[in-house]
Amino acid sequence: MQNVGAPLKWRFIAVFMVLSAGIIAVGAVFYARQRAAVEAKEKSTVFSIAELKRTELTGWWKERLGDAETIFENSIFIHQVEKYLTDRKNAHLRTDITDYLNSLRKNYDYVIVRLLDTLGEPVISDPSVAYPLSKEAKGVILRAVNDKKVTVSDLEREEKENVIHIHIAVPLIDRHAAGEPVKGAVLLAVDPVRFLFPLVQSWPVPSATAETLLVEREGDEIVYLNELRHKKDTALKLRIPVTTADLPAARAVGGFEGVMWGRDYRGVGVLAAVLPVGGTPWFIVAKIDASEVFAPLRRVAAGSMIFAVLLIIISGMSLKYYWQKQQTLSEEALRVSEERYGTLLDISPEAFFVNRGNRIEYVNRAAMKLLGAERHDDVVGKTPFDLFHPDYHAVVGERIRVMLEQGRQVPLIEEKIVRLDGTVVDVEVAAGPFTDERGPAIMVFLRDITDRKRAETELRDLNETLEKRVKERTVELESFSYSVSHDLRAPLRAIDGFSVALADDCLGELGDKGKEHLKRIRRGVSKMGGLIDDMLTLSRVAMAEMRRERIDLGGMAEEIVSSLKETEPERKVEFVAAKGLTANGDSRLIRVLLGNLIGNAWKFTSKSPNARIELGADYIEGVKVFFVKDNGAGFDMSYADKLFTPFQRLHSESEFGGSGIGLASARRIVARHGGNIWAEASPDKGATVYFTL
Amino acid sequence: MKKKDKTILLVEDNPDDAELVLLALGKLDIRSKVITAKDGKEACDKLFGPKAMRPDLVFLDLNLPKIGGLEVLKRIRNDERTKQLHVVIFTSSVEEEDVIKGYGLGVNNFVRKPIDYRDFATVIRTLGIYWLTEEAVGRKQEAGSSKQ
Numbered sequence: 021m022q023n024v025g026a027p028l029k030w031r032f033i034a035v036f037m038v039l040s041a042g043i044i045a046v047g048a049v050f051y052a053r054q055r056a057a058v059e060a061k062e063k064s065t066v067f068s069i070a071e072l073k074r075t076e077l078t079g080w081w082k083e084r085l086g087d088a089e090t091i092f093e094n095s096i097f098i099h100q101v102e103k104y105l106t107d108r109k110n111a112h113l114r115t116d117i118t119d120y121l122n123s124l125r126k127n128y129d130y131v132i133v134r135l136l137d138t139l140g141e142p143v144i145s146d147p148s149v150a151y152p153l154s155k156e157a158k159g160v161i162l163r164a165v166n167d168k169k170v171t172v173s174d175l176e177r178e179e180k181e182n183v184i185h186i187h188i189a190v191p192l193i194d195r196h197a198a199g200e201p202v203k204g205a206v207l208l209a210v211d212p213v214r215f216l217f218p219l220v221q222s223w224p225v226p227s228a229t230a231e232t233l234l235v236e237r238e239g240d241e242i243v244y245l246n247e248l249r250h251k252k253d254t255a256l257k258l259r260i261p262v263t264t265a266d267l268p269a270a271r272a273v274g275g276f277e278g279v280m281w282g283r284d285y286r287g288v289g290v291l292a293a294v295l296p297v298g299g300t301p302w303f304i305v306a307k308i309d310a311s312e313v314f315a316p317l318r319r320v321a322a323g324s325m326i327f328a329v330l331l332i333i334i335s336g337m338s339l340k341y342y343w344q345k346q347q348t349l350s351e352e353a354l355r356v357s358e359e360r361y362g363t364l365l366d367i368s369p370e371a372f373f374v375n376r377g378n379r380i381e382y383v384n385r386a387a388m389k390l391l392g393a394e395r396h397d398d399v400v401g402k403t404p405f406d407l408f409h410p411d412y413h414a415v416v417g418e419r420i421r422v423m424l425e426q427g428r429q430v431p432l433i434e435e436k437i438v439r440l441d442g443t444v445v446d447v448e449v450a451a452g453p454f455t456d457e458r459g460p461a462i463m464v465f466l467r468d469i470t471d472r473k474r475a476e477t478e479l480r481d482l483n484e485t486l487e488k489r490v491k492e493r494t495v496e497l498e499s500f501s502y503s504v505s506h507d508l509r510a511p512l513r514a515i516d517g518f519s520v521a522l523a524d525d526c527l528g529e530l531g532d533k534g535k536e537h538l539k540r541i542r543r544g545v546s547k548m549g550g551l552i553d554d555m556l557t558l559s560r561v562a563m564a565e566m567r568r569e570r571i572d573l574g575g576m577a578e579e580i581v582s583s584l585k586e587t588e589p590e591r592k593v594e595f596v597a598a599k600g601l602t603a604n605g606d607s608r609l610i611r612v613l614l615g616n617l618i619g620n621a622w623k624f625t626s627k628s629p630n631a632r633i634e635l636g637a638d639y640i641e642g643v644k645v646f647f648v649k650d651n652g653a654g655f656d657m658s659y660a661d662k663l664f665t666p667f668q669r670l671h672s673e674s675e676f677g678g679s680g681i682g683l684a685s686a687r688r689i690v691a692r693h694g695g696n697i698w699a700e701a702s703p704d705k706g707a708t709v710y711f712t713l
Numbered sequence: 714m715k716k717k718d719k720t721i722l723l724v725e726d727n728p729d730d731a732e733l734v735l736l737a738l739g740k741l742d743i744r745s746k747v748i749t750a751k752d753g754k755e756a757c758d759k760l761f762g763p764k765a766m767r768p769d770l771v772f773l774d775l776n777l778p779k780i781g782g783l784e785v786l787k788r789i790r791n792d793e794r795t796k797q798l799h800v801v802i803f804t805s806s807v808e809e810e811d812v813i814k815g816y817g818l819g820v821n822n823f824v825r826k827p828i829d830y831r832d833f834a835t836v837i838r839t840l841g842i843y844w845l846t847e848e849a850v851g852r853k854q855e856a857g858s859s860k861q
Contacts (some may be wrong), residue, residue: 514729
C-alpha cells in the first residue's frame with residue numbers, strides 16, 4: 021500500500037509549495053508596499069523640511085538686507101556720520117552714533133557693528149573691539165563703496181580669531197546727491213553660529229540621524245558651511261570634491277533639485293532633499309539616514325515574516341493532516357475493494373493466475389482445481405513453464421516477452437498444461453499484462469477445452485467416415501452401373517445376334533411373317549440398348565467427379581455436329597455457332613449436354629427442309645445464357661413442365677425416336693454446374709433450349 | 714499368294730457372344746481357324762503353356778473370370794514370344810479408364826461390342842480383314858517398329 025499515495029503525495033507537496041510561495045509573495049508585496057509608503061512619506065517630509073529651511077533662510081536674508089537698506093536709507097544717520105567724520109571731536113555726535121550702532125547690534129542681533137570712514141577704516145565699533153578688519157571684510161567694504169550698494173559677503177572664517185562671520189557693508193551716500201562721494205560705511209557682522217546655523221541645523225521632529233546642511237561650491241570643491249551633526253569642526257573646513265558620486269551636496273551644486281538617495285559626507289546611505297537657496301550661492305541639503313528611514317519598517321518586516329512563517333506552518337500542517345486523512349480513506353477503499361474483488365476472483369469459475377517476474381504469485385480456486393492442486397503452495401512460486409507442456413514453452417516465452425515489452429494483450433490460443441499429477445490437459449489461454457503497485461505482471465485465464473477438442477476430433481472422424489462411406493458408395497454405384505450396363509447388354513446382344521442368325525440361316529422356314537417378327541425383336545433390342553446407354557449416361561452424369569475447366573463450346577458443338585453429319589450425310593443442316601463461346605465446366609459432362617441438345621435439335625429438324633441449328637449466348641439481366649436453337653418441329657408449351665422429366669416424351673415414337681432421357685441428363689448436368697435450363701418453343705416453329713452454367 | 718489358314722484366338726467367357734463372333738467370322742472370306750478360351754487362364758495356357766499357339770489375331774474380352782482381360786494383354790505384351798501379336802479388345806462396355814489402360818498396354822484396337830448384330834458382324838469382319846490379310850504383314854512390321 022505504500023506506493024498508492026506516491027503520486028498523490030507529490031500533489032499535496034506541490035499544493036503546499038504553491039501555498040507557501042503564495043504566502044511569501046503576499047508578504048513580500050505587503051512589505052514592498054509598506055516600504056514604498058514609508059519611503060514616499062519620508063521623501064515628502066524631507067523635502068518639506070528642505071523647503072521650510074529654504075524659506076526660513078531666504079526670509080532671514082531678506083531681513084538682513086532689510087536691515088542694511090534701512091541704514092542705507094537713513095538720511096539723518098548719514099548726515100550725522102558726515103558731520104562726525106569731519107569733526108571727530110564732537111563727543112555728542114559720537115555718543116549718538118554709538119548709541120545708534122549699539123541699538124542696531126542689539127536689536128538686529130549683529131555681532132559687531134562698525135562705522136567706517138571714507139577710506140574704510142573703522143571709526144566706531146560696537147562692541148569696541150581691538151582686532152582689525154579682516155581682508156575679506158575690507159574687500160566687502162570696498163565693493164560696497166564702489167558699487168554704492170549694500171553688499172554682502174559670503175561666510176568667511178576669520179582665521180586669527182577662529183570665528184565665522186558674514187559681513188554686510190552699507191555705503192553711506194547722499195541719495196539725492198548721487199554723484200557725490202561716499203560719506204562713510206557701516207559694516208555689520210553676522211555670527212552665523214548665533215542664529216543662522218541653528219536655523220539651518222534644527223530638525224522639526226526628533227530624529228536620530230537627520231540634519232540639514234548648507235553647502236556652496238568653490239571651484240571643484242564643495243564647502244560645507246555649517247557645523248555638521250556627525251562630524252566635528254567642519255564649518256567652512258570640510259571640503260569634498262564636486263565629482264563625488266552620489267553625494268547629495270554634489271548633485272545640489274550640479275543643479276539637481278528634489279529628493280534623492282545618495283551617500284553623504286560619511287559615505288552613509290541617506291535620503292536627501294536638495295534645494296538651491298535663491299539669491300545666495302548656497303544649497304541646502306536636508307537628509308536623513310536610510311537606516312532611520314526604514315527603521316520602522318524593520319518592525320513591520322519582522323512582524324510579517326513571523327506571520328508568514330506561521331501561516332506556512334499552519335497550511336503545511338493542515339495539508340499534511342488532510343493528506344493523511346486521504347491516505348487512510350483511500351487505503352480503506354482499496355482494502356474494501358480488494359476484499360470484494362479478491363473474493364470474487366478467487367471463487368470465479370474461470371481459472372486464473374498471476375505471473376509476476378516469471379513466478380506464479382496468485383492462483384484462484386478454479387485454477388488450482390484445474391491443475392489438481394490442493395494447496396496454494398503447490399502452485400504459487402512455480403514458473404509458468406512448470407505449468408505448460410514443454411511443447412508450448414517457446415510460445416509461452418514469446419507471448420510473455422511480447423506482453424511485457426509491448427504492453428498489449430496476446431491473442432487467444434490453444435495450449436496444453438500439465439497437471440500436478442502429470443496428466444496433460446488441452447486449454448484455451450487468454451493473457452494480458454498489467455501493472456500495480458508492485459510493478460508489472462501478467463494475468464492469465466485458462467479454460468479447459470478437453471471436451472471441445474474431443475468433440476472436434478469426433479466431428480473430424482465422423483466427417484472422414486462419411487467421406488469414406490460416400491466414396492465407397494460412389495465406387496459401389498459406379499461399379500454397379502458399370503456391371504449393370506455390361507451385364508444387361510450381353511443378353512441383348514445375344515437376342516439380336518441370334519435373331520439375325522435365325523433370319524439368315526432359317527430364311528425359308530420363317531417366311532415373311534417370321535421375318536417381320538424378327539424385325540420387331542431386333543427393334544426392341546435396339547431400343548433397350550439405347551435405354552441402357554441413356555441410363556448409364558444419366559447415372560454417370562449424376563455421380564461423376566466434376567472438374568471445371570475452360571471449354572470452347574463452339575468447337576465442341578462443331579465436333580458434335582460433324583459426327584452427326586457423318587451418321588446422316590444426306591441431311592442438309594445449317595449449323596451456326598456464335599464466335600468465342602466459352603464456358604467453365606466439366607468437359608465430359610458438357611459434351612454430353614451439348615450432344616443431347618444438339619442431337620435433339622438434329623432430330624426434331626429431320627422433317628424440316630431448311631434445318632437450322634444455332635448455338636449462341638445472350639445476356640439476360642446481366643447473366644450469360646447459352647442457347648441451342650432450332651427451327652424444327654418445336655413442341656406445345658403447355659407440356660413444357662414434362663420436358664425435363666426422364667422418359668417423358670412430347671412426341672410419339674413414330675414421329676421422332678428417342679428415349680426421353682436426353683433432356684433429363686441435360687438438366688442433371690446443368691444442375692451440377694449450378695445453372696438453370698429451360699426451353700421455349702411453339703409447334704412447327706422450332707424450339708430454343710436455354711441454359712446457364 | 715498362298716492363302717494360309719489363319720488362326721484366331723477368341724478369349725470370351727460368354728458362350729452367346731462367342732457363338733456370334735464365330736458366326737460373323739464364318740462369313741469372312743478368309744480361311745481361318747478359331748480357338749476359344751473361356752477365361753483368362755485358359756487364354757494364357759494356350760499362349761504360353763505347352764503347345765503354345767501363335768494366333769494371327771486375338772479377340773480379347775475384358776470381363777474374364779480367373780485372369781482379367783487387361784492382365785492377359787499385359788502378359789502378352791511382356792512376353793517376347795507374344796509381344797507382336799495383334800490384339801483387339803472386344804468388350805461390352807467402354808469405360809474410359811479401360812480404354813486408356815488398354816492402349817497404354819499396347820492393344821491394337823479397342824472396340825465396343827455393338828448390340829445391333831449387323832454392326833457387330835461388320836466390326837468383326839472389318840477387323841478380321843484388316844489384321845488377317847497379307848497386307849497385315851506390312852502392318853506387322855509397322856506395328857513392330859511402333860511398339861515400345
